Amino acid sequence: MEFSTFHSDLAGTDIKPNALLGKYLNMLEADAKALAGETMKSVDCPACGSSQKQAYAAKMSFEFAKCGSCATVYVPKRPSQDRLLRFFKDSAARRFWLQDIWKETASVRHEKILEPLKDWVETFLAETGVVGRPLRVVELDAASWGFWETLKENPRLQMRFVEPMFDLSLQPSCEGAVDLLDSAGIYDAVCLIEALGRVENPLATLQWASQHLAKGGLCFITTTLSTGFDVLTLGAASEAMLPPERLSLLSIEGMKILAAKAGLEVVELSTPGVLDLQNVLRGHRAGAEIPPFAKYLVETRAQDPRFTYDFQTFLQSHGLSSQGRAVLRKA
Amino acid sequence: MIRTAIIGYGYMGEIRRRVIEAHQDLELIMVCETDPKRLPKGNFAVTSDPTDVLKNDAELVFVCTPNNLIPELTVECLKRGKHVFAEKPPGRNLADIEAMRDQEKKSPGVKLMFGFNHRYHPGIQRAKRLIESGKFGQLLWVRGVYGKSGGKNFPASWRNKREVSGGGILLDQGIHMLDLFNYFCGDFEDVKAFVNNSFWNVEVEDNAFVILKNKNGQNGMLHSSATLWKHKFQIEIGLEHGYLIVEGLLSKTGSYGRETLKVARREFEDETDAVGNPSEEITYFDRDMSWDIEVNKIAECIVNNTPVSESSSDDAWRVMRIVDRAYKSGLGGQ
Numbered sequence: 175m176e177f178s179t180f181h182s183d184l185a186g187t188d189i190k191p192n193a194l195l196g197k198y199l200n201m202l203e204a205d206a207k208a209l210a211g212e213t214m215k216s217v218d219c220p221a222c223g224s225s226q227k228q229a230y231a232a233k234m235s236f237e238f239a240k241c242g243s244c245a246t247v248y249v250p251k252r253p254s255q256d257r258l259l260r261f262f263k264d265s266a267a268r269r270f271w272l273q274d275i276w277k278e279t280a281s282v283r284h285e286k287i288l289e290p291l292k293d294w295v296e297t298f299l300a301e302t303g304v305v306g307r308p309l310r311v312v313e314l315d316a317a318s319w320g321f322w323e324t325l326k327e328n329p330r331l332q333m334r335f336v337e338p339m340f341d342l343s344l345q346p347s348c349e350g351a352v353d354l355l356d357s358a359g360i361y362d363a364v365c366l367i368e369a370l371g372r373v374e375n376p377l378a379t380l381q382w383a384s385q386h387l388a389k390g391g392l393c394f395i396t397t398t399l400s401t402g403f404d405v406l407t408l409g410a411a412s413e414a415m416l417p418p419e420r421l422s423l424l425s426i427e428g429m430k431i432l433a434a435k436a437g438l439e440v441v442e443l444s445t446p447g448v449l450d451l452q453n454v455l456r457g458h459r460a461g462a463e464i465p466p467f468a469k470y471l472v473e474t475r476a477q478d479p480r481f482t483y484d485f486q487t488f489l490q491s492h493g494l495s496s497q498g499r500a501v502l503r504k505a
Numbered sequence: 506m507i508r509t510a511i512i513g514y515g516y517m518g519e520i521r522r523r524v525i526e527a528h529q530d531l532e533l534i535m536v537c538e539t540d541p542k543r544l545p546k547g548n549f550a551v552t553s554d555p556t557d558v559l560k561n562d563a564e565l566v567f568v569c570t571p572n573n574l575i576p577e578l579t580v581e582c583l584k585r586g587k588h589v590f591a592e593k594p595p596g597r598n599l600a601d602i603e604a605m606r607d608q609e610k611k612s613p614g615v616k617l618m619f620g621f622n623h624r625y626h627p628g629i630q631r632a633k634r635l636i637e638s639g640k641f642g643q644l645l646w647v648r649g650v651y652g653k654s655g656g657k658n659f660p661a662s663w664r665n666k667r668e669v670s671g672g673g674i675l676l677d678q679g680i681h682m683l684d685l686f687n688y689f690c691g692d693f694e695d696v697k698a699f700v701n702n703s704f705w706n707v708e709v710e711d712n713a714f715v716i717l718k719n720k721n722g723q724n725g726m727l728h729s730s731a732t733l734w735k736h737k738f739q740i741e742i743g744l745e746h747g748y749l750i751v752e753g754l755l756s757k758t759g760s761y762g763r764e765t766l767k768v769a770r771r772e773f774e775d776e777t778d779a780v781g782n783p784s785e786e787i788t789y790f791d792r793d794m795s796w797d798i799e800v801n802k803i804a805e806c807i808v809n810n811t812p813v814s815e816s817s818s819d820d821a822w823r824v825m826r827i828v829d830r831a832y833k834s835g836l837g838g839q
Binding site: 180 | 627630634637784785786791792
């Protein structure tokens with residue numbers, strides 16, 4: 175299994191401007207509160223399936239638990255996928271995210287997140303050995319990042335996408351949309367960009383990917399991990415814990431278990447995040463309680479770009495950043 | 506199934522056996538080893554006489570012998586219509602590879618491939634893809650260091666007997682790096698070298714410093730050494746918009762360190778702190794499939810009856826031409 179480090183001058187505020195983010199969080203809290211009053215579905219650890227868990231944190235009217243076996247952090251009482259789909263269709267916070275924050279930050283997201291992701295995917299696809307025909311790629315765009323639109327720039331790729339969080343009938347003009355239940359589709363690659371943390375059942379999603387991959391096909395995953403520095407340091411104050419937008423924060427160990435359960439081989443598992451220190455600093459400034467060592471780091475050392483680079487590189491090199499990515503292969 | 510035999514069951518022969526036995530299209534039918542203590546047991550015939558392999562019905566023969574035996578055995582196999590996968594170096598000198606190429610031309614349809622497996626290491630393959638993507642611009646230069654420390658039995662090795670090996674560390678190990686230079690850049694025509702025996706007092710060189718230039722104006726530089734007390738494999742590739750460094754090499758002993766690829770982009774416009782010290786992204790590899798990939802390549806060529814296009818006799822000749830010129834330059838024509 176290989177892993178990589180990554181460098182970027184991306185700032186957290188580039189993609190989540192403070193004022194807009196505050197408004198969004200308030201709206202989401204209101205939406206989440208209404209949803210949390212409904213009947214929920216009880217689930218065991220979405221990664222390893224263990225029923226052992228400890229209460230971890232309360233956030234936005236939802237309770238998070240930590241798996242006693244693999245340390246995945248998850249919402250054990252959660253809406254069904256159908257209910258999530260309706261929630262995201264109706265959520266004012268979601269609409270605000272897409273129409274205001276996403277548009278405001280689209281340019282920097284494209285340059286500093288989507289383009290590097292495209293490089294990453296293209297590099298692995300170039301090693302598949304498929305020649306003489308386009309590579310068939312599908313994205314399950316649960317986060318509505320529209321990564322497929324960036325990949326579409328590559329003429330070698332035949333792009334398709336699914337938005338499981340939305341009713342496809344709402345997007346009749348989207349060329350390339352496919353039905354999630356289209357069982358005939360076989361792909362050279364499936365992209366799950368920020369999807370696994372958002373869907374009701376990560377294993378079912380990964381199994382869908384596995385079933386629709388050609389032999390030797392690749393599954394590209396990015397997801398926020400519970401075992402990253404900022405998530406562990408900030409706990410409930412971490413912006414990564416964002417129900418019902420994000421219901422599962424897989425641990426790095428849980429990620430491996432999930433891949434094995436879906437019958438996929440882990441080719442790469444990296445934590446190339448660049449925002450851990452920034453996120454802790456941001457949380458600290460917002461009043462989050464953090465341990466003394468972390469407080470010293472962000473108050474005294476985090477202004478030195480060389481230090482932040484070295485520290486983030488250390489986190490990346492040891493699988494300790496919260497931004498995870500994986501390449502899985504169907505044997 | 507392609508009936509397959511191995512001649513020479515030393516370090517490389519054992520590796521080839523593992524790969525052959527795992528391959529869906531290959532069937533190992535015979536192993537030849539002149540040292541009876543080394544003869545393996547398995548579901549195949551064994552012999553200490555190479556002529557048994559030449560006479561039997563093996564379609565593909567792996568020649569895993571010391572350098573001096575490779576040309577003759579390869580030529581004899583080709584004469585009998587047997588495909589050959591031969592270890593590097595492709596003989597002891599340019600005349601050896603030319604003899605094998607001559608016979609290859611007289612044996613149309615028969616495949617001949619050489620074991621330049623470093624091409625198929627994950628760091629090298631990833632670097633190749635990145636260069637081919639064009640995102641880093643034109644390749645400007647390559648620089649390599651490849652060396653080991655020898656060991657207490659090093660002087661006694663057949664690799665240091667000129668009559669058997671034909672050359673020292675440059676021909677034994679440095680040739681992999683020179684093949685990579687060719688793999689990334691194409692031919693190098695101009696070759697200068699210093700070749701010397703600085704420590705081991707053996708018949709062949711224990712250090713070689715080689716500089717190269719090709720028609721595209723690209724330069725290469727190699728230090729090949731048997732006096733690197735810390736084992737080292739490193740190839741740096743300078744490009745217009747950045748650089749790539751493959752360092753460490755996945756191997757059985759792990760003595761070259763974990764294989765990594767460093768990638769950095771040029772930063773000198775509108776920068777202050779970062780000038781000359783760009784941030785590097787590092788990929789760490791842990792799975793060496795190079796042996797399987799190269800064997801799969803010759804199996805595919807045989808099954809599909811397609812020409813050998815990588816690690817071919819042409820590639821072997823081109824790298825031996827560099828070695829030949831380096832020796833002539835570095836040893837004053839000895």
